[in-house]
Amino acid sequence: MICFTWKSCVFQCRCLRILQHICCSCFPQKCSCCNSLICILIRVFVTQWLPELGEMSGTKPDILWSPHHADRYVLCDSELSLYRIESVGSAEARAGVLRLSEETAATMLAINSDTPYMKCVAWYPKPEPECLLAVGQANGRVVLTSLGQSHNTKCKELMGKEFVPKHARQCNTLAWNPMDSNWLAAGLDKHRADFSVLVWDISSKLAPEAAVPTEKIRLSAGDTDSGLVVTKPLYELGQNDACLSLCWLPRDQKLLLAGMHRNLAIFDLRNTSQKMFVNTKAIQGVTVDPHFHDRVASFFEGQVAIWDLRKFEKPVLTLNEQPKPLTKVAWCPTRTGLLATLTRDSNVIRLYDMQHAPTPLGDETEPTIIERSVQPCDGLIASFAWHPFSQNRMVVVSPHRAMTDFTVFERISLAWSSGTSLVWACGRHLYECTEEGEAGSLDMDIATKMRRRAQSKYGHDTEQVWRNHLLAGGDDPQLKSLWYTLYFMKQYTEDLEQKPAGNRLPLVYSGIKNIVKSSSGTVESHRGWNGSDRQVDVTRYHSEERSLALQLCGWIKRGPEIDVGPFLRSLEQEGEWERAAAVALFNLDIRRAIQILNEGASSEKGDLNLNVVAMALSGYTDEKSSLWREMCSTLRLQLHNPYLCVMFAFLTSEPGAYDGVLYEGRVAVRDRVAFSCMFLNDAQLPRYIEKLTHEMKEAGNLEGILLTGLTKDGVDLMESYVDRTGDVQTASFCMLKGSPGEVVKDPRVQCWIENYRNLLDAWRFWHKRAEFDIHRSKLDPSSKPLAQVFVSCNFCGKSISYSCSAMPHQGRGFSQYGVSGSPTKSKVTSCPGCRKPLPRCALCLMNMGTPVSSCPGTGKSDEKVDLSKDKKLAQFNNWFTWCHNCRHGGHAGHMLSWFRDHTECPVSACNCKCMQLDTTGNLLPSDTA
Secondary structure, eight states: OOOOOOOOOEEEETTTTEEEEOOGGGOSSOOTTTSOOOHHHHHHHHHHTHHHHHHHHHOOOEEEEOSSOTTEEEEESSSEEEEEEEEHHHHTTSTTOEEOSSSEEEEEEEEEOOOOSEEEEEEOSSSSSTTEEEEEETTSOEEEEESSOOOOHHHHHHTTOEEOOSSOOOEEEEEEOSSSTTEEEEEEOOOTTSEEEEEEETTOOOOOOTTOOHHHHHTSSSOOOGGGEEOOOSEEEEETSOOOEEEEOTTOTTEEEEEOSSEEEEEETTSTTOEEEEEOSOOEEEEEOSSOTTEEEEEETTEEEEEETTBTTSOSEEOOOOSSOEEEEEEOSSSTTEEEEEETTBSOEEEEEEOSOOOOOOTTOOOOEEEEEEOOSSSOBOEEEEOSSSTTEEEEEOTTSOEEEEEOOOOOEEEEOTTSOEEEEETTEEEEOOOOSOGGGGGGSHHHHHHHHHHTTTTOOOSSGGGHHHHTTSOOHHHHHHHHHHHHHHHHHHHHHTSOOOSOHHHHTTOHHHHHHTOOOOEEEEEOOBSOSSOOOEEEEEOHHHHHHHHHHTSSOSSSSOOOHHHHHHHHHTTOHHHHHHHHHHTTBHHHHHHHHHHHHHSTTOOTHHHHHHHHHHTOOOOTTOHHHHHHHHHGGGOSSHHHHHHHHHHTSOTTOOHHHHTOTTSOHHHHHHHHHHHOOTTHHHHHHHHHHHHHHHHTOGGGHHHHOSSHHHHHHHHHHHHHHOOHHHHHHHHHSSOOHHHHTSHHHHHHHHHHHHHHHHTTOHHHHHHHHHHHHHHOGGGOOOOOOOOBOTTTOOBOOHHHHTSOOOSSOSGGGTOOSOTTOOOTTBOTTTOOBOOBOTTTOOBTTOOOOSSTTTSOTTOOOOOTTTTOSOOGGGSEEEOTTTOOEEEHHHHHHHHTTOSSOSSTTOOOOTGGGOTTTTOOOTTOO
């Protein structure tokens, strides 16, 4: 029996260099220093028992996937255990099933306990013999073993075969040659001048030599058949050094990469006397990227080095150093450029996604690395292994042999095109979003709305400004209110421009909030009801500023008299009977209100209930205790139309207390503002307007532009609107309509304008964007950009634009250049500065600037195009066009005609494919018919 209390001193066998803790209480004889057995007994104990004790006490389990079976792997611990992984449904009825995840479970198929004190394991790379494993042991031996019974003859011959080095020392790593599967490389610890990298041929039939050291026989697992012991390796490499890791290079079966004691070395088996090496500390865990065979990873303590074998002087990349030492690094076999690393005593696996192919890089550049961490399980992770076939799948094992099946989900990349198409990529799959349901659901997206509005030239109507809301679809009440407000502002401005200059022009764009603040000379009047038997006077207020506010609200036209007749008729034509009746009632014309309700009830789509409302209005009385007032106050809240509600609220309110009208949110803002300008005094009106303005700004309601105007408050309101809807199109057009310069220069306004321009370019609405720029330059002259590009003369370097020729020239006359007429006119085919001829077209051989025929390439040279109609020097067909690569060119019309049928440059002996160099040359604008 062996005691596991581990309360002991330290024993050291000098001949075997083994240091181990053992229990002193298990021995009957004591020594003088530590109460243990004498050295010769210790030697026997250490050589036969301590390796096994070390495995059970300190070895961490590892996982090895089968290279040919997608459902099998080996758990390497103190013994070898073969598992088969399958779905939960097919394995749940069996006994001894280990649950790995919600979908998978593992069943043990075989177990092998015949290989004591193993240090490393490698799976045979070929499908036959099946489940053949090479096991490296603590004494340096390499044993071939198998899991399960195999009827293959070759497997039976190889089973139990041992490869024994000259001197016993630990075997650190094993690697099968992927091409010549008979070659097995073993990396050993250092032993004086002996070799540490041995390449064995498993098909060798050599028997051990007679002079095998007795020490080597003592270290064997037991009595073995001498015919199965091989002591002569095929190759011996790495003399007087230690090998900690190694791997074969897939590009050549004779190249072996080994992590030696202080360097990485590449051994060429065709010439074993030479090697290529680089000094580095990163010598552990060398592994080749299965997708790029020139890329290799290795590590030292907490740092990972990425090497390019084509530039082996130094690492091309060093990954961030981890706080704890690394225990394993592994490339994903199913995912390009994905490296997983594990540190000691950690519950996460770090992933490094390398977004490029490995090419020799300069000293100053590094590839792009995306780093992230995944946590496959709750506890600590002892080791992991990528699945060789399933994408991004791995199995992890804890120090207590608990296993977890885990899939690393890819980062999802979204791409939303300007045409509202949604595509995303996940791993190797590309998904496209398709709209389902009602056809109108897509119309709710603001990008679609702006795209359709741009196609209908929304915002470009500068004469009948109110028509822009119809171009937007005419179904948005906020847009309707906005454009009518801008229309009334423009109309009032035009009226003022016909009068002597005054100070009203900036005031009209400052909004009703600032207009009522400047109100002075308010007149209080009393007026009775029109159409009521009881003549009760109602208090109203008048001033020039209040009249201006009513004009901006659209209730009245220009003039001192308050005449709402035209406004009522327009409402009747639009079928807004309830609103028209309310406006008539607010103007104390109860008879007109009743008449409008009756007409609405008798109209084609009218509501018969309007007759009942008209009947109720006809019974109006101002007696506070009357039954009529009591019933109207109670039943008005049951009316669905807001204008019918405010009508009865107005009739039943006390003078000066009209909250039932002013705070009815369903009534248009312009109607509530107009009502307040008529019935609130100078103390009440500014407070109400201020409160209403604040509400509009907070809500981003475009009806509030009537109150804020195109001022800083208006920009704040528009900012809330854009934040809520994303409608930069309306914000851009609105701020350009008659805005003062300081508002247009606001960074927020400039941001909306530039975003809308970029949006038009993204939609390939290049013509629409150009039209918007022209529209913008008319309304805001400061936005007109200066000339950024011009064609210069090869001789004098000056611009050859026609505007230069308009300047009178001094000195000699122009008759010698063949120019007749005024001396201020320049010859079209010459530079206006130095009179040198312009370059010739590569096709027609005429000097640039000469008008071409309407049919490029077919007209005669004397055919001219009348350019005076458009007041331009040349149409597009006459423009200068040249290739930036070969510098050849000509008239634009000729070049386009040539490249419709050809791909190469029209100049002889020039093979440049000019048109194909322009990536946008093949794109067509989306806004053309």
